[in-house]
Amino acid sequence: MKHIFRPFGRVDRTTLAIMIVGQIILALLFWHLTSNGLIPKPLQVGKALGALLFSRLLWDNIIISVLLTVKAMAIAVIITLFFSYLSVLPFFHTIARFLVKCRYLTLTGFIFIFTLLTQNGGQLKLSLLIFGIVPFFVTSFLAVIISTERQQYELCKTLGYTNWETLYExxxxxxxxxxxxxVRQNFAISWLMITLVEGYSMGEGGIGTLLIKYNKYNDLTNVISIQIVIFLLGLLFDYLLGTLKVWFLPYSKFESQPL
Amino acid sequence: MEYTKTDVLLKVKDVNLFYGTKQILRDINFEIKDIVRPGMKQGQVVSLIGRSGIGKTQLFRILAGLGKPSSGTVTISKDKPVKAGDMGVVFQNYYLFEWRTVYTSLELAAKKNPALKGKEKEAIYKYAEDFNLTEHLKRYPKELSGGQRQRASIIQQMLNGTDFLLLDEPFSGLDILVLDRVVELLLDVSLSDELKTLIIVSHDIGTSVAISDTVYVLGHEEGKPGATIKKEIDLCARDLAWKKNIRTEKAFIDTLQEIKAEL
Known part of the structure; x- marks a missing residue:
């Protein structure tokens, strides 16, 4: 136990579990003691969360949001890979660099343009989400390509690979x-954006829509409950993507452990 | 010991290398000839020795076709300019495709060798057995020890089918037992084919000289910029090549002193 306060100290699994449970209890206690009449107490939120979890309303909206996010992520990954892989060609390099700089553009300024370009609310949300995600994806993936060790390319050359074969390998x-x-790291960004874009077209529903509705009526108990659900879903996807990575690409387990 | 040196296998002519205005390599000239010994397949083992930071790696890259000199040429097989892929290269950190198992890495190399067409698997297993790697073929590079990585790296380049094998600091950081095994391994490779030529770039004088037939000493000449070949030592002529336990002979120790004096 004394290791938990020692710099670079290592703790075993049991100690880690006890420590995390202790931290959660402390946080809940702090929340309970500091919340006043306006901010609901943990027990109230717990009850609301329980009720939400057994309601069809939550699950229907979660499915809508998850499907939209997964669809947007899939399209964003395809666009990212296309431009990132081809960024080693000078013609596409400038386009990829431009996409990276698009991080500085805000979604709000493009809503009207996207509304004109799309045919319904679903398309609007999807396109806004893709537009929001792609620059972050491209930024991350270009950084990976740029940091590739020269020896990786040289090994291919010494084995007689052409430039296209080297690109592939x-x-x-x-x-x-x-x-x-x-994808795992940037999923958080798209999950963050989903609540934003769902607010632009509320007709189709979604967890973001639900959150906005509860927020509108200052129903903080349900707002916090949904925030907890969003948080837990984020953790679940993080875990699933990490597991899928090791399953499909076993060598990745030898890399350093993710934070 | 009876031997003759016949055809020129590799020729380095007037190689100079500048980084901006700074000269790194100056007038590098040497030839590697086919050594013929009656009744056996004797390959060539040539060492390029020099101090750290003198430009060995730059010369290594030029010889491998991975870098171009500012002037001069490197030719193989009757004046054909060397290009990347003509020489097998074993990098200092024994680089392998970290995302592939040893077997698939070797398979990729074998598929690039027309002479092995249809016999890739057979060749991989033969080399793996010779190099004591069979049980590690399904492993990823990160699961291998340094010595295993080195052997996998050498097999990968040998499967590629080139006569030349360039090794960058192959003895660096190895413990004494592994070092002995690596030396044996390289000698086995050199004896695998008449035209097999190992070019070792190293600052480990003792080990390099012990397994080589020719040594080139790379160093600076007083008052002149850039590193150049200061001395060529024909170890065959001194009767110091192809001998086991050579390290205790006086002529060997004298040769080491001679090289050290040039560095």
């Missing part, structure tokens, strides 16, 4: 684990 096959990692 080193960037496409060799970075497959990084694609998983980038």
């Amino acid at each position: 080193v960037v496409i096959v060799g970075k497959a684990d990084q694609v998983f990692e980038i």
Whole structure:
């Protein structure tokens, strides 16, 4: 136990579990003691969360949001890989760099343009989400490509590979684990955006819509309950993507452990 | 010991290398000839020795076709300019495709060798057995020890089918037992084919000289910029090549002193 307060101290699994449970209890206690009449207490939120979890309303909206996020992520990954893989060609390099700089654009300014370009609310949300995610994906993946060790390319050359074969081996096959990692890390961004874009077109529902509705009526108990659900779903996807990565690409388990 | 040196296998002519205005390599000239010994397949083992930071790695990259000199040429097989892929290269950290198992890495190399077409698997298993790697074929590079990685790296380049094998600091960081095994391994490789030529770039004088037939000493000449070949030592002529337990002979120790004096 004394290791938990020692710099670079290592703790075993049991100690870690006890420590985490202790931290959660402390946080709940702090929350309970500091919440006043406006901020609901943990027990109230717990009850609301229980009720939500047994309601069809929550699960219907979760399915809508998850499907939208997964669809947007899949399309964003395809766009990202297309431009990132081809960024080793000078013609596409400038386009990829431009996409990276698009991080600085805000979604709000493009809502009207996207509304004109799309045919319904579903398409609007999907396109906004993709537009929001792609620059972050491309930024992360270009960083991976740029940091590729020169010896990886040189090994291919010494084995007589052409430039296209080298691209396939080193960037496409060799970075497959990084694609998983980038999706995993950037999933948080898209999950964050989902609540934002669902607010632009509320007709189709979604967990973001639900959150906005509860927020509108200052129903903080349910707002916090949904936030907890969003948080837990994020953790679940993080775990699933990490597991899928090791399952599909067993060598990735030898890399350093993710934070 | 009876031997002759016949055809030129590799020729380095007037190689100079500049980084900006700074000269790294100056007038590098040497030839590697086919050594013929009656009744046996005797390959060549040539060492390029020099101090750390003198430009060995730059020369290594030029010889491998991975870098271009500012002037001069490196030719193989009757004046054909060397290009990447003409020489097998074993990098200092025994680089392998970390995302592939040892077997698939070797398979990729074997598929690039037309002479092994249809016999890739057979060749991989033969080399793996010779190099004591069979039980590690399904493993990933991260699961291998340094010595196993080195052997896998050497097999990968040998499967590629080139006569030349360039090794960058192959003795660096090895403990004494592994070092002995590596030396044996390299000698076995050199005896695998008449034209097999190992070029070892190293600052480990003792080990390099012990397994080589020719040594080139890379160093600076007083008052002149850039590193150049200061001395060529024909170990065959000194009767110091192809001998086991050579390290205790006086002529060997004298040769080491001679090389050290040039560095």
